[in-house]
């Protein structure tokens with residue numbers, strides 16, 4: 001649109017005579033319906049807010065590139081991951097629980113959604129700044145958000161609801177430990193690592209499949225804020241993460257992350273000591289070392305926040321040949337929900353919005369729908385197959401078959417004898433240096449302070465099961481009775497612990 005003329009027009013380009021004084025019947029009289037420009041202005045204003053994302057509502061974005069610097073063609077044929085390929089991308093960072101107006105420097109996980117505009121179509125990697133997640137069954141996800149968002153009665157955020165929910169689901173333990181650690185409040189988006197979290201798959205040109213996890217390690221170094229620092233920062237700047245990202249790009253200090261993958265063969269997965277497709281578990285680096293892939297750089301700010309950041313839309317369902325999914329139950333649920341959310345939030349043609357539009361031509365036969373803004377494929381055939389030979393399916397990109405077995409049932413992963421919800425959290429405690437342990441204990445004690453005592457006991461027992469010292473120190477910090485914790489910790493049964501600590 002030509003904005004240079006600097007002359008006001010209405011929505012169809014006709015000149016507007018007056019923009020400050022309403023048309024009234026006499027100098028003190030009522031406003032006329034005939035002031036159609038005023039009606040148009042108000043009607044547009046009334047509709048300017050689109051639904052915010054159910055989670056990750058507060059976010060910031062930037063454009064950049066990904067350059068693949070290493071040869072990983074043995075694992076994947078994805079063109080974006082071939083050595084020497086440089087791909088444009090857009091990233092949206094977010095906090096999770098807060099609404100659109102929330103402060104950036106809150107204790108929370110951070111979302112990171114990356115849209116790679118590859119020459120084989122868009123690949124979206126929709127991850128977080130933590131290597132694992134709270135939950136592993138999609139059923140629990142809406143409930144997690146109800147627990148961490150506002151209480152239905154008071155309209156306030158509630159530590160009681162958070163901790164009640166978390167401690168009833170022991171698989172949340174590792175992630176809760178991460179969120180309460182020094183990493184729970186990153187100093188900025190630039191100073192944190194980014195993770196795909198799920199197990200995804202790769203397949204190479206010979207159609208051999210590998211399982212993989214994505215890691216992006218910050219080249220700026222990890223930097224976090226204490227509760228006190230975050231409180232002081234929020235008091236003077238609610239947009240600290242967005243400002244930091246924007247200004248660093250303006251200054252030419254482009255943030256960079258090195259991308260690594262962990263690879264597991266299908267054979268290794270079959271023999272792994274725990275479920276390699278459980279998003280609450282890590283793959284230990286010693287067993288599955290990080291392999292370097294390339295460098296992601298952010299180097300251009302959006303021109304318009306609403307058009308590019310608010311209207312950006314990501315879904316893990318968008319993959320390209322050479323990259324696929326896995327039996328991860330949680331990932332399977334996410335494959336449905338994002339497109340569904342975006343069709344509601346932005347409309348069925350949301351991929352025509354410039355920030356979401358792929359750089360390659362799209363030939364999908366989808367037609368019509370609200371806000372179709374391209375030529376709607378003109379007179380091209382509307383059905384497939386057709387005798388014109390248009391837009392045939394491409395069997396050469398079919399991924400290798402995957403053997404699945406088992407009876408249909410609502411399985412509880414805790415019934416799997418290899419399942420240990422506390423190992424990863426215990427491992428994390430054991431690698432933390434003393435200053436980090438102190439922060440973890442202090443942050444947790446402050447965060448849980450207002451919560452009912454039975455729930456504190458549940459958390460103390462979880463910490464004790466993860467690591468004896470972790471359990472003893474959190475018990476002291478929360479002012480609980482260690483004998484009671486030891487009593488509850490024996491026998492090692494989560495079900496019995498819950499029974500003993502219900503209200």
Ligand code: HEM
Nearest residue numbers: 053054056092111112113127128133138141197333337341
């Ligand atoms: C089954 C579990 C999950 C469900 C049902 C779910 C659902 C959603 C929904 C509905 C949105 C809003 C989408 C929109 O309106 O555009 C969203 C955003 C997001 N989710 Fe999830 N989510 C799940 C798990 C996860 C996990 C495990 C991660 C990280 C690995 C994650 C990362 C994100 C990110 C980064 C965004 C923001 C995307 C953006 O910037 O637009 N989510 N999620």
